Amino acid sequence: MRDFALHRPGSLSAATAAFAGTDGEAAYLAGGHTLIPAMKSRLRMPDALVDLTGLGLSGISRDGDRLWIGATTLHADVATGATAIPGLACLAAGIGDAQVRNRGTLGGSIANNDPAADYPAAALALAAVIETDRGSFGADDFFQGMFTTALAESEIITRVGFAIPQQSSYAKFRHPASRYAMVGVYVARHAAQGSNTWRVAVTGAGTGVFRWTDAEAALNAGSDTAGLVLAADDLNSDIHASAEYRAHLCGVMMKQALATLA
Numbered sequence: 001m002r003d004f005a006l007h008r009p010g011s012l013s014a015a016t017a018a019f020a021g022t023d024g025e026a027a028y029l030a031g032g033h034t035l036i037p038a039m040k041s042r043l044r045m046p047d048a049l050v051d052l053t054g055l056g057l058s059g060i061s062r063d064g065d066r067l068w069i070g071a072t073t074l075h076a077d078v079a080t081g082a083t084a085i086p087g088l089a090c091l092a093a094g095i096g097d098a099q100v101r102n103r104g105t106l107g108g109s110i111a112n113n114d115p116a117a118d119y120p121a122a123a124l125a126l127a128a129v130i131e132t133d134r135g136s137f138g139a140d141d142f143f144q145g146m147f148t149t150a151l152a153e154s155e156i157i158t159r160v161g162f163a164i165p166q167q168s169s170y171a172k173f174r175h176p177a178s179r180y181a182m183v184g185v186y187v188a189r190h191a192a193q194g195s196n197t198w199r200v201a202v203t204g205a206g207t208g209v210f211r212w213t214d215a216e217a218a219l220n221a222g223s224d225t226a227g228l229v230l231a232a233d234d235l236n237s238d239i240h241a242s243a244e245y246r247a248h249l250c251g252v253m254m255k256q257a258l259a260t261l262a
């Protein structure tokens with residue numbers, strides 16, 4: 001790892017000022033569980049890190065039909081504190097291992113948008129609102145493919161508001177070493193808005209998180225989903241699994257998620 005400056009601002013404006021004032025590349029630091037390994041392997045070589053953990057952006061609160069979770073809230077705290085959405089709490093409890101869950105943050109995961117990360121699936125299925133220091137995004141517009149989001153360069157996620165569903169559940173086929181999703185499927189049944197009550201989101205299978213609209217249509221119509229097959233054409237093939245295997249896992253994980261709706 002090469003030398004870098006470390007800033008520990010106490011306010012959002014000080015954080016963006018430190019970012020903007022860096023001569024060279026700056027990066028925000030939250031839990032560091034993606035950024036630090038990337039720096040160790042020199043995939044990232046920022047000249048300055050701006051620590052976001054002193055900005056008071058942690059905590060969980062309910063406001064009407066939304067559960068708001070601060071950007072620097074640890075996965076471990078979501079696992080115990082997101083009681084209004086048991087499916088989300090279970091998802092957080094299944095991220096990585098205890099060390100990852102006690103350092104990694106919701107905002108870091110959402111900002112990083114790893115194509116195999118768990119939270120992006122919950123954000124899409126739970127119609128999340130991603131608030132930043134400059135405005136807000138609906139989840140459908142926020143995730144834009146592998147490691148790409150709608151965030152501007154120095155924009156900071158401050159909190160994420162998840163719509164509280166009537167029922168939801170997440171099932172993932174985890175990679176045995178990293179515990180990232182080979183395939184993860186989040187299903188949520190929301191209070192009726194016309195005939196569109198179901199949202200189904202898939203992570204790990206493609207180049208980014210996406211909604212499985214055929215599954216949503218089948219569930220909204222009350223049809224049997226047992227025979228639903230996701231086309232393998234746009235899914236990932238790598239050393240871990242072929243696109244066809246991932247397509248098969250999508251059906252299996254959706255079936256598991258539906259069987260464990262909480």
Ligand SMILES: Cc1cc2nc3c(=O)[nH]c(=O)nc-3n(C[C@H](O)[C@H](O)[C@H](O)COP(=O)(O)OP(=O)(O)OC[C@H]3O[C@@H](n4cnc5c(N)ncnc54)[C@H](O)[C@@H]3O)c2cc1C
Pocket residue numbers: 027028029030031032033034035036037052071072094095096097100103104105106107108109111112114116117118119155156157158178179180181
């Ligand atoms: C061994 C291991 C296993 C893991 N297993 C899983 C798993 O099973 N499932 C899973 O989903 N993840 C997994 N992860 C990733 C983990 O959840 C990370 O914590 C997460 O991806 C990044 O969060 P962080 O707080 O560590 O962010 P950091 O590493 O600090 O930052 C990641 C990126 O997001 C940016 N950033 C951070 N916070 C903000 C913000 N508020 N606003 C704007 N930009 C921001 C940073 O600048 C950086 O580019 C694993 C990681 C490790 C090391």
